[in-house]
C-alpha cells in the first residue's frame with residue numbers, strides 16, 4: 152500500500168496525489184460507511200484489478216466543516232474591500248469558527264484596488280492591532296506577500312461567493328485557469344462559480360479553492376471551548392474570576408475590562424457576544 156493525498160472528491164471519484172502524480176481512485180464500500188474520505192485526507196491506497204482503491208483514511212490532524220477539508224495548516228479568510236462590501240461581521244465569524252478548530256486564520260483583503268488607501272488601512276489596522284496576520288491583494292498588487300505565506304503549508308481559502316478567491320489563485324499561477332465570474336450587480340454578491348473543494352499545488356504549497364458559502368452554522372459548538380479559543384481573548388486566559396467565564400455578565404471578567412480599556416476590539420467582542428447567542432439558540 153502507498154500513501155496518497157486526496158486533492159478532489161466528486162461522488163466516489165477521488166483525485167489523489169501519489170508519488171508526484173495525480174491519479175483517480177475509488178473508495179471501498181466499507182470505508183464510505185465509516186469515515187468518508189474528504190479533500191486533504193491522507194489515505195493508504197492499493198491497486199486492485201488495475202484500479203486504484205483507497206483502503207484506509209489516516210488520522211486527521213484537524214478538520215473544517217465549511218469548507219469541508221482535513222489537515223489544514225492555515226485558513227485564508229478572503230473578504231473583498233468592495234463588491235461585495237467588506238463585512239467585519241462575516242470575517243469575525245469566520246475567525247471564530249476557524250480558531251475553534253485550532254486552525255490559524257490569515258485575513259486576506261481582496262479587491263484592494265477598488266478602495267482608497269485610507270479605507271484599506273482602516274480595515275488592516277482593525278485586525279493587525281489585535282495581532283492577526285493581514286494580507287492585501289488586488290489586481291494592481293503583487294502576489295509575492297501571499298506566496299511566502301503559502302510556501303510549505305496546506306492552506307484553505309474561505310469566504311463568500313464573489314470575493315475573488317479563484318481570481319487570486321489565477322493571479323499566482325496563470326496555468327490554473329480557474330473559472331471566475333462577474334458578481335451579480337442586482338444581487339450585489341457572487342453567483343457560486345466554484346462548485347467543489349480542490350487542492351492545488353502552487354507557490355511551493357497546497358491551497359484549496361472552495362465554493363463561497365451562503366451561511367455559517369454555529370450549531371453543535373461547545374460554549375466554553377468557543378469562549379476560550381477567541382484569538383483576541385487568548386492572551387488573558389485564566390485571568391477572569393471564574394474559570395468557565397463566558398465574558399458576558401460575569402463579575403470580575405478580565406475580558407470585559409480589556410474591552411473597556413480598548414485593549415480588545417469592541418467590534419470583535421460584540422460579534423463574539425452575538426455568536427454566543429447563536430450557539431445558545433442552536434443548543435436549545
Ligand SMILES: Nc1nc2c(ncn2[C@@H]2O[C@H](COP(=O)(O)OP(=O)(O)OP(=O)(O)O)[C@@H](O)[C@H]2O)c(=O)[nH]1
Pocket residue numbers: 261262263264265288289290291310311312313314315316317318319330331332333334341342343344345346361362363364
Ligand atoms: N477589481 C477587482 N475585481 C476582482 C479582483 N479579484 C476578483 N475580482 C472580480 O470579482 C469577481 C468574482 O471573482 P471570483 O474569483 O470568481 O470569486 P470567488 O470568490 O472565487 O467566487 P465563488 O467561486 O463563487 O465562491 C470576478 O468578476 C473577478 O473579476 C480584484 O482584485 N480586483
Ligand SMILES: [Mg+2]
Pocket residue numbers: 316317318330331344345360361362363
Ligand atoms: Mg471561485
Ligand SMILES: [Zn+2]
Pocket residue numbers: 391392396397398399401403404405406407
Ligand atoms: Zn470573562
